[in-house]
Amino acid sequence: MKNTWFVLCFTSSLLLTSCFNDADDNLTIEGVWRLTAMNVEDGFDINEDGVANVNLLNEIDCVNNETLVFESKGVVTSNKTFNPDIKIALLEGTTDAYVFDVECDVEGTINFAVNYTQNNNLIIINESEAILNGNQLTRVFENAINIYSEDFINVIATKKVTLVYTKQ
Structure with a gap:
């Protein structure tokens, strides 16, 4: 009975160890x-x-070709960025009625090559954090979208944006 229990425990620990190694x-x-x-x-x-x-990608007609390329030498590059100009204004006297101004063809492309580091599922890109979960990479930017007054002059609130990238 002791030998069976030992074999069962040993086999279970090997199985769990291999599962954790595969996940990493x-x-x-x-x-x-x-x-x-x-x-x-x-x-x-x-x-x-x-x-x-x-x-928002499902709400606007802008062409999105943004990609990030992570190289083995700790460099991430992009020469295809997505930078629409999305302006949102809250209609005066309401709490959830908005006016939108979207410009897709913002002049210029932001090209970059910066260093990154990886610690398990945490990716640091130029001091900005990203989380790797399977085939998805998530980056959160606080206060990234301004909500303006109806006249598009004063910023009355901000919203965070979560960018999700999928491995190709």
């Missing part, structure tokens, strides 16, 4: 990652189809 092996950032979501809490109905969406 899947946490590789190297490769091409495409922007697949630009999430904003509570969402907006920018395209006025009657459905608010938290993923």
Whole structure:
């Protein structure tokens, strides 16, 4: 009975160890990652189809080709960025009615090559944190979207944006 219990415990510990090692092996950032979501809490109905969406990419008609390329030498590059100019104004006297001004063809592309480090699922890109979860990489930017007064002059609130990249 003791031998059976020992074999069972030993086999279980090997199985658990191999599962944890496999999980760590899947946490590789190297490769091409495409922007697949630009999430904003509570969402907006920018395209006025009657459905608010938290993923702004589903609400605007701008062409999105943004990719991040993580190289094995600790460098991440991008020469295809996505930078629409999205202005949001709260209608005066309301708490949830908005006016939108979206410009897709913002002049210029932001090209960059910066260093990154990886510690398990935490990726540091130029002092900015990203979380790796399977085939998705998530970056959160606080106060990234301004909510203006109806005249688009004063910033009355801000919203954080969560960018989600999917490995290609």
